[in-house]
Amino acid sequence: MDRQYTCSISYGKLRIPLYRVYAQPLVGIRPIPESRFTGRSNTLLALEVDVEVFGNNFLPAYTAGDNRNVVATDSMKNFVLRQALAFEGSTLEALLAFLGERFLVTYEQMESLRLTARELPFLPVALPGFVESAAPESAVLFSRSQNDFAQASMDFTRDEFQRPGITTHRCGRLNMQLFKVTGSAFTDFVQDEYTTLPERRDRPLFIYLDVFWVYSDVQAFSGSDVSLYVPAEQIRDLIQVVFDEFVSESIQHLVYEFGSRLLERFPQLAEVTFDAQNRTRDLVVGAEDEPRKKVYTDPFTAFGNIKLTLGRSRE
Numbered sequence: 001m002d003r004q005y006t007c008s009i010s011y012g013k014l015r016i017p018l019y020r021v022y023a024q025p026l027v028g029i030r031p032i033p034e035s036r037f038t039g040r041s042n043t044l045l046a047l048e049v050d051v052e053v054f055g056n057n058f059l060p061a062y063t064a065g066d067n068r069n070v071v072a073t074d075s076m077k078n079f080v081l082r083q084a085l086a087f088e089g090s091t092l093e094a095l096l097a098f099l100g101e102r103f104l105v106t107y108e109q110m111e112s113l114r115l116t117a118r119e120l121p122f123l124p125v126a127l128p129g130f131v132e133s134a135a136p137e138s139a140v141l142f143s144r145s146q147n148d149f150a151q152a153s154m155d156f157t158r159d160e161f162q163r164p165g166i167t168t169h170r171c172g173r174l175n176m177q178l179f180k181v182t183g184s185a186f187t188d189f190v191q192d193e194y195t196t197l198p199e200r201r202d203r204p205l206f207i208y209l210d211v212f213w214v215y216s217d218v219q220a221f222s223g224s225d226v227s228l229y230v231p232a233e234q235i236r237d238l239i240q241v242v243f244d245e246f247v248s249e250s251i252q253h254l255v256y257e258f259g260s261r262l263l264e265r266f267p268q269l270a271e272v273t274f275d276a277q278n279r280t281r282d283l284v285v286g287a288e289d290e291p292r293k294k295v296y297t298d299p300f301t302a303f304g305n306i307k308l309t310l311g312r313s314r315e
Contacts, residue, residue, distance in 0.1 A: 055111030
């Protein structure tokens with residue numbers, strides 16, 4: 001029997017742990033009013049790397065068990081780890097650009113590939129006897145976790161002259177968890193026989209948030225000049241400032257304000273995307289003599305999901 005199929009294939013290595021010490025320090029970052037972040041020492045650059053390879057030239061490995069064009073995923077892991085020592089840049093994105101080019105130069109068997117890296121956050125420990133200057137604190141906004149992290153993903157292929165290059169990219173800050181105790185509302189939504197949610201003109205708002213962005217020009221993150229590079233730390237800090245000061249009528253309203261402020265602050269960005277989860281807690285009881293005093297508990301396990309992609313006009 002002659003079997004005729006359509007086929008789409010890829011393979012690779014996931015979660016390659018990489019700990020590069022004494023990488024090039026990140027200096028030359030443009031400061032912004034919403035953030036104190038202006039660089040880092042990169043004494044420890046810790047991340048996980050995913051490698052995904054595409055191309056039909058290793059299709060015989062699937063159809064006939066012919067592995068002659070297959071680069072072992074263990075070799076991919078070793079390649080990433082060994083090449084990281086030669087990396088002379090200072091950002092996660094620059095490392096991916098460096099590795100992607102090296103992969104395609106080294107392995108002609110790879111038609112194209114996708115690299116993804118996730119930051120493994122490590123914060124310097126404050127030692128006794130050393131006191132940092134106190135930063136201003138919000139009276140209403142709280143971050144539950146310091147486990148938010150930077151992430152980037154890039155696709156690579158060769159041009160007509162067989163030169164490797166970046167075809168698409170997306171950077172991000174993931175796993176932000178922010179709780180604002182006042183200054184958020186949700187009213188005037190559709191009311192029908194299925195509605196049990198009360199309107200709230202002032203509510204606590206707890207969100208999980210992932211934010212992603214795309215540059216207009218990849219040179220902003222792939223070259224040696226970092227003056228147009230947008231650190232994920234500044235993205236996080238700006239979002240926290242906007243959340244603290246902005247009175248929103250919904251999460252949709254809030255993420256649109258996030259996007260508008262980011263595109264205004266960083267003209268080198270072409271597009272921003274948000275994936276927000278509504279984790280707002282349920283009211284149990286409030287004090288009769290003091291309206292601000294209330295007790296909340298965890299809600300029903302299902303949660304709302306709000307998405308937005310905001311890009312610049314082409315006009």
